[in-house]
Amino acid sequence: MNRSSSEQTAFRWGHGSWAIASLLAVATLLATASLLTACSGDDGPPLTASAEEGRDVARSLGCAACHGRNGEGGVGPSWAGLHGTTVALEGGTTVVADDDYIRRSILEPTDEIVAGYTVVMPNNNLDDGQIDAVVAYIRELG
Numbered sequence: 001m002n003r004s005s006s007e008q009t010a011f012r013w014g015h016g017s018w019a020i021a022s023l024l025a026v027a028t029l030l031a032t033a034s035l036l037t038a039c040s041g042d043d044g045p046p047l048t049a050s051a052e053e054g055r056d057v058a059r060s061l062g063c064a065a066c067h068g069r070n071g072e073g074g075v076g077p078s079w080a081g082l083h084g085t086t087v088a089l090e091g092g093t094t095v096v097a098d099d100d101y102i103r104r105s106i107l108e109p110t111d112e113i114v115a116g117y118t119v120v121m122p123n124n125n126l127d128d129g130q131i132d133a134v135v136a137y138i139r140e141l142g
């Protein structure tokens with residue numbers, strides 16, 4: 001083996017391992033990126049398909065503007081932990097926040113006003129399927 005051929009061998013080996021190393025680096029980057037996406041928390045807690053649809057309805061039909069992107073509240077009350085609790089209404093009455101109450105709140109937003117809110121929740125025209133999905137979403141946030 002003369003000097004030039006061993007240099008050539010070394011060069012080829014070196015080139016190959018560089019390629020493998022860079023492939024590994026890319027794979028590691030991709031794996032890290034997908035882990036980061038999975039853990040970013042943007043989508044909140046894991047949800048059933050129906051609740052996920054409800055979250056998307058709330059985000060696309062304007063509810064999220066007042067109730068938060070993940071139902072955390074804002075101008076309107078938070079949906080997190082709402083389901084099953086007793087809500088104080090304007091006028092001194094209370095109501096249990098079950099599926100029916102949540103459905104009524106969406107269908108007739110001005111009938112039962114949560115105590116302490118001056119902003120009026122607007123009417124909306126969600127269809128039955130969308131309402132069911134939002135109710136499932138709020139139930140799962142509870």
Ligand code: HEC
Pocket residue numbers: 058061062063064065066067075076077078082087097102105106109110112113114117118119120121122124126134
């Ligand atoms: C302009 C802001 C605004 C928008 C948009 C809005 N809401 Fe509301 N929402 C409120 C406010 C303020 C209240 C509390 C006063 C009341 O009961 O009306 C409320 C109350 C509620 C309640 C009862 C919450 C509780 O704590 O008892 C539910 C359920 C609800 N909204 C669902 C929705 C859904 C679903 C949408 C989208 C279709 C929506 N809201 C859009 C402002 C809003």
